[in-house]
Amino acid sequence: MIGTMGREDVLRWLRETDPANLNDLWQTADEVRRANVGDEVHLRGLIEASNYCVRRCGYCGIRLENRAIDRYRMTESDVMNCASLAVTLGYGTVVIQAGEDYGLTRDGIATMVRRIKAETPLAVTLSLGERPDDDLVEWRAAGADRYLLRFETSDSELYDRIHPPRAGQQGDRFDILRRLLELGYEVGSGIMVGIPGQTWSTLANDLMMFREFDLDMIGIGPFIPHPQTPLGSTPEVAPVDAQVPADEETVLRCIALTRILCPEANIPSTTALATINRTSGREHGLQRGANIVMPNLTPPRYRVKYEIYPAKACIEETAEQCAMCLAGRIRAIGRTIGTGQGARHRRVHR
Numbered sequence: 001m002i003g004t005m006g007r008e009d010v011l012r013w014l015r016e017t018d019p020a021n022l023n024d025l026w027q028t029a030d031e032v033r034r035a036n037v038g039d040e041v042h043l044r045g046l047i048e049a050s051n052y053c054v055r056r057c058g059y060c061g062i063r064l065e066n067r068a069i070d071r072y073r074m075t076e077s078d079v080m081n082c083a084s085l086a087v088t089l090g091y092g093t094v095v096i097q098a099g100e101d102y103g104l105t106r107d108g109i110a111t112m113v114r115r116i117k118a119e120t121p122l123a124v125t126l127s128l129g130e131r132p133d134d135d136l137v138e139w140r141a142a143g144a145d146r147y148l149l150r151f152e153t154s155d156s157e158l159y160d161r162i163h164p165p166r167a168g169q170q171g172d173r174f175d176i177l178r179r180l181l182e183l184g185y186e187v188g189s190g191i192m193v194g195i196p197g198q199t200w201s202t203l204a205n206d207l208m209m210f211r212e213f214d215l216d217m218i219g220i221g222p223f224i225p226h227p228q229t230p231l232g233s234t235p236e237v238a239p240v241d242a243q244v245p246a247d248e249e250t251v252l253r254c255i256a257l258t259r260i261l262c263p264e265a266n267i268p269s270t271t272a273l274a275t276i277n278r279t280s281g282r283e284h285g286l287q288r289g290a291n292i293v294m295p296n297l298t299p300p301r302y303r304v305k306y307e308i309y310p311a312k313a314c315i316e317e318t319a320e321q322c323a324m325c326l327a328g329r330i331r332a333i334g335r336t337i338g339t340g341q342g343a344r345h346r347r348v349h350r
């Protein structure tokens with residue numbers, strides 16, 4: 001199965017339903033995971049720094065036009081408190097994520113990154129949307145290690161429909177991803193599975209794109225409709241045979257195939273996956289190719305407002321509760337908690 005997998009094989013495996021064949025897929029993905037990134041599960045503490053956003057993404061609950069939510073923006077000291085908590089809880093990385101919020105200024109973020117790098121041993125990942133090149137350059141110079149920007153779907157027509165460009169600007173996330181690689185960031189991207197209008201054929205292209213870009217991190221989660229968004233009600237879907245469902249097994253097939261295609265990548269078992277199967281979604285992801293989890297560090301008073309999709313798992317927990325719960329789940333499936341920053345394993349350097 002491994003090494004020989006081309007687009008047509010990926011397409012066939014994406015639609016596989018035979019339980020015995022799927023068992024082979026799960027087993028292969030798990031073996032490839034163990035051989036390439038080992039049994040350690042790395043923890044990346046998520047800091048949801050702001051829910052302000054200038055974009056109008058059709059899928060996302062914190063989009064500009066959602067007037068029904070209370071907006072918040074963390075201060076530098078809020079973020080630093082989350083970073084110290086990450087150290088206390090034994091995490092190796094913090095991920096500062098937000099809407100595309102220019103209230104989080106270039107200098108403001110650069111100062112936070114410099115302080116975290118100077119005062120803690122943490123790796124710093126940023127996930128702040130499609131920021132101008134000068135911002136990305138400055139943050140890298142300040143010491144940011146990684147950047148996450150999902151391309152969401154490789155179907156450009158579908159992408160434009162669900163992610164309208166800002167007035168007068170032509171956004172291409174692939175251009176930004178190339179630029180991030182050039183700047184020396186470790187680069188993460190990813191997709192949502194089951195976007196209305198997403199077909200099996202584009203999903204196969206998405207997975208092939210992960211390999212082409214040689215991504216360091218690949219996040220895959222189900223699309224979850226948010227009622228206060230355009231895609232939350234009666235969206236246009238592809239014909240029955242072509243439309244990808246946003247169900248757990250389809251997400252797991254994507255994760256497993258991605259592990260086989262990109263053996264050394266860091267692949268999270270996402271909160272969105274844990275949201276559609278609260279009892280064991282997280283574990284299933286880890287047992288079918290994933291090696292990362294992203295426990296939430298955001299203080300509960302802000303966390304409830306970062307509602308990119310509804311009924312998000314873990315939304316009312318504190319950071320400490322999140323840490324305990326995830327550690328328990330990791331140990332229960334015979335895995336260990338990673339130490340250090342958990343940078344991407346690379347056999348061959350770029």
Ligand code: SAH
Pocket residue numbers: 059060061097098099100127128129130148149150152191192221222223224225226272308309
């Ligand atoms: N503003 C940043 C961070 C966005 S949130 C950015 O745009 O990159 C991170 C990810 O959450 C998004 O990239 C998207 O893939 C996912 N997401 C947003 N809304 C979602 C929804 N309704 N269902 C599932 N995933 C969603």
